Amino acid sequence: MASMASTICATGGGAYKFEKDFKDLVNMTLHKFDELNSLVRGIQFIRGFKANELFYIQEDEEEGPVEEKSFQSLSYTSSSEDSMYPFLLVNIGSGVSILSVTGPHTYKRVYGTSLGGGTFFGLCCLLTDCESFEDAMELAAHGDNTKVDKLVKDIYGGSYEKFGLSGETVASSFGQMNSSAKRKAPLRRSCPGLPQNIERVLFVGNFLRINTISMRLLSYAMKFWSGGSIEALFCRHEGYFGAVGCLLELMRTPR
Amino acid sequence: MASMASTICATGGGAYKFEKDFKDLVNMTLHKFDELNSLVRGIQFIRGFKANELFYIQEDEEEGPVEEKSFQSLSYTSSSEDSMYPFLLVNIGSGVSILSVTGPHTYKRVYGTSLGGGTFFGLCCLLTDCESFEDAMELAAHGDNTKVDKLVKDIYGGSYEKFGLSGETVASSFGQMNSSAKRKAPLRRSCPGLPQNIERVLFVGNFLRINTISMRLLSYAMKFWSGGSIEALFCRHEGYFGAVGCLLELMRTPR
Numbered sequence: 001m002a003s004m005a006s007t008i009c010a011t012g013g014g015a016y017k018f019e020k021d022f023k024d025l026v027n028m029t030l031h032k033f034d035e036l037n038s039l040v041r042g043i044q045f046i047r048g049f050k051a052n053e054l055f056y057i058q059e060d061e062e063e064g065p066v067e068e069k070s071f072q073s074l075s076y077t078s079s080s081e082d083s084m085y086p087f088l089l090v091n092i093g094s095g096v097s098i099l100s101v102t103g104p105h106t107y108k109r110v111y112g113t114s115l116g117g118g119t120f121f122g123l124c125c126l127l128t129d130c131e132s133f134e135d136a137m138e139l140a141a142h143g144d145n146t147k148v149d150k151l152v153k154d155i156y157g158g159s160y161e162k163f164g165l166s167g168e169t170v171a172s173s174f175g176q177m178n179s180s181a182k183r184k185a186p187l188r189r190s191c192p193g194l195p196q197n198i199e200r201v202l203f204v205g206n207f208l209r210i211n212t213i214s215m216r217l218l219s220y221a222m223k224f225w226s227g228g229s230i231e232a233l234f235c236r237h238e239g240y241f242g243a244v245g246c247l248l249e250l251m252r253t254p255r
Numbered sequence: 256m257a258s259m260a261s262t263i264c265a266t267g268g269g270a271y272k273f274e275k276d277f278k279d280l281v282n283m284t285l286h287k288f289d290e291l292n293s294l295v296r297g298i299q300f301i302r303g304f305k306a307n308e309l310f311y312i313q314e315d316e317e318e319g320p321v322e323e324k325s326f327q328s329l330s331y332t333s334s335s336e337d338s339m340y341p342f343l344l345v346n347i348g349s350g351v352s353i354l355s356v357t358g359p360h361t362y363k364r365v366y367g368t369s370l371g372g373g374t375f376f377g378l379c380c381l382l383t384d385c386e387s388f389e390d391a392m393e394l395a396a397h398g399d400n401t402k403v404d405k406l407v408k409d410i411y412g413g414s415y416e417k418f419g420l421s422g423e424t425v426a427s428s429f430g431q432m433n434s435s436a437k438r439k440a441p442l443r444r445s446c447p448g449l450p451q452n453i454e455r456v457l458f459v460g461n462f463l464r465i466n467t468i469s470m471r472l473l474s475y476a477m478k479f480w481s482g483g484s485i486e487a488l489f490c491r492h493e494g495y496f497g498a499v500g501c502l503l504e505l506m507r508t509p510r
Contacts, residue, residue, distance in 0.1 A: 013410030034417060094405055094427035109418045111480075115370065118405055118427030126432050127381055150349055150373055155268030162289060163364045172349035172373030177381050225366075 007031055009246035011038045012093075031250055036099060038245025039091060040107050043204065045244055046237060047084075054202070056231040057219040084200070087233075092205035092214075094118030117207030133209075140213055147182065150175025169224075203232055206239035262286055264501035266293045267348075286505055291354060293500030294346060295362050298459065300499055301492060302339075309457070311486040312474040339455070342488075347460035347469075349373030372462030388464075395468055402437065405430025424479075458487055461494035 008028055010018075015032040022028045046053050089099040089107070095118060098111040117133075124136040152160055153167030154176070165171075176182045203218055215234055222232040235241070263283055265273075270287040277283045301308050344354040344362070350373060353366040372388075379391040407415055408422030409431070420426075431437045458473055470489055477487040490496070 013407075013412065013415075017410065017412045036418070094410070094430050095425075112420075114404065114425040114428040114430075116427055116430075118430030118433070122403075122427070122429030122432030123378070125435070126429070131435075148377075149369065152268075155272065155349070157268070157272045160268075163291075165367075170350075170369040172371055172377070173369040174377030174381070175349050175369075175371075175373030177377030178373070180380070180386075 007250075009033065009243065009250050011035045011242045011246050031246070031253070033246045033249045035242060036091070036097065036107070036109060038242045038249060039204070040089065040099065040101060040241075040245070041248050042241030042243065042245030043089070043202070043235070044104060045248055046235070046241060053236055054233050055236065056233050057215060087200035087202055090201060090203045090205075092116050092203065092207040096205075117205070120207070137210055137213070145170070148176055149173050201230060201232055202235070204235050204238050204241060208234065208238045262505075264288065264498065264505050266290045266497045266501050286501070286508070288501045288504045290497060291346070291352065291362070291364060293497045293504060294459070295344065295354065295356060295496075295500070296503050297496030297498065297500030298344070298457070298490065299359060300503055301490070301496060308490055308492065309488050310491065311488050312471060342455035342457055345456060345458045345460075347371050347458065347462040351460075372460070375462070392465055392468070400425070403431055404428050456485060456487055457490070459490050459493050459496060463489065463493045 008022065008030055010030040011033050012035045015030055015035075019030045019032070022030050085104075086100060086102040088110075089101050091097045091099070093116060095116040096113045097109055099107045100110045101107040121133055121136055124130050124139065128136075128139055130136045130139055149170045150172040151167060152158075152165050152169045152171045155171050156167065159165060159167040201222060203215070208215060215232070219232045222230050263277065263285055265285040266288050267290040270285055270290075274285045274287070277285050340359075341355060341357040343365075344356050346352045346354070348371060350371040351368045352364055354362045355365045356362040376388055376391055379385050379394065383391075383394055385391045385394055404425045405427040406422060407413075407420050407424045407426045410426050411422065414420060414422040456477060458470070463470060470487070474487045477485050
């Protein structure tokens with residue numbers, strides 16, 4: 001326990017960037033573990049330990065408040081362990097990493113984009129007076145993206161039926177802001193795109209904390225782009241898996 | 256010729272949105288053709304007609320001015336017609352459409368994102384004084400994205416070697432703008448992501464007009480994400496294929 005008390009598990013870039021500060025200022029050692037490895041292990045542990053960790057949003061309408069009842073728990077019991085794999089794991093932090101997880105111990109980073117939570121919050125800070133993620137979420141909840149984004153109907157006058165694009169689909173995020181007359185509307189959302197031919201997609205990361213707007217948009221987009229065959233899956237402890245994974249790793253580390 | 260003089264070929268949303276204005280104001284009829292069909296036909300025609308239409312950027316370094324000699328022409332002669340297919344066609348206008356083109360007459364829209372040229376220009380207008388795309392390009396050419404974006408080295412202190420991510424890779428676009436102290440740098444680029452397992456990717460659309468910054472970023476990103484196996488291909492007449500495709504279609508229309 002004495003050694004535990006002087007030890008902090010850490011993952012991600014901060015484990016490297018702030019290592020010296022921890023040592024100099026509070027004389028504590030960082031036990032550094034790989035970020036994505038800890039993430040995957042943490043998810044697997046919590047999922048096995050807590051049956052209702054995973055949920056999806058059961059709702060077809062895009063607008064209106066999200067009720068707690070819309071959050072449908074999804075249990076993978078140990079007997080259905082195999083059916084979980086393969087799945088895509090989308091980790092939305094400052095940027096986005098996408099991992100293909102093919103089994104309990106096999107995963108690969110297949111994709112990444114720099115358009116993530118940091119982009120959303122950075123733009124919010126530049127464009128509004130907000131100073132915290134909570135403020136940005138509050139602004140977004142009351143914003144109206146149809147005054148900022150250019151929709152398919154703003155371009156076509158209606159839907160683009162040949163490709164199944166509804167008139168309400170966003171054609172160009174921020175696409176109306178080239179017009180000085182329209183440059184007064186509050187900010188809302190940008191929705192990153194989705195890969196094809198996947199059976200299960202699990203979204204995690206601190207960007208989703210208190211962020212039902214993004215969860216609903218991701219649910220809606222997954223359904224749309226998969227033709228209704230895929231539900232976006234979320235986790236009740238969206239940003240804690242790295243910490244859990246670190247702890248698991250620490251417990252296996254010989255001392 | 257008399258009938259030609261009173262006819263304008265049109266494609267895209269504008270063909271629907273402005274049809275009545277053309278009729279009312281100048282008494283001209285719009286011959287409307289499908290946007291993506293015209294695009295594909297136009298590219299195929301110009302490519303067959305003009306040997307040097309396609310080019311790629313031969314350059315490994317990301318910084319410094321792009322010389323004309325860096326633009327390497329690429330000829331697909333009629334004998335190599337088959338080897339062109341399949342390819343991905345990425346049309347970057349206000350938003351982005353991605354088509355899988357598997358043969359001279361077969362293509363499918365496989366993907367789209369609302370983060371495109373309209374997003375770039377809309378954000379430029381919101382964040383700077385620019386009033387035209389040319390102004391925005393000029394600003395971008397002199398901007399320094401490392402003061403705006405959060406790089407891998409800003410998070411990790413260096414590279415993230417396990418996943419081959421250089422410290423210079425953008426981890427989070429606009430990711431530094433949550434800091435009020437850093438909120439003064441001029442704007443630059445956001446680079447959309449890329450699919451996997453593709454042999455040829457052709458980028459077109461008016462967003463690429465006078466936009467060597469984006470062409471170089473796309474080249475760099477294609478090489479990075481494909482492990483060096485794919486070159487991004489561009490066209491000398493990036494935004495005119497829809498018009499050419501319309502004209503071809505008009506010539507086949509019985510009168």
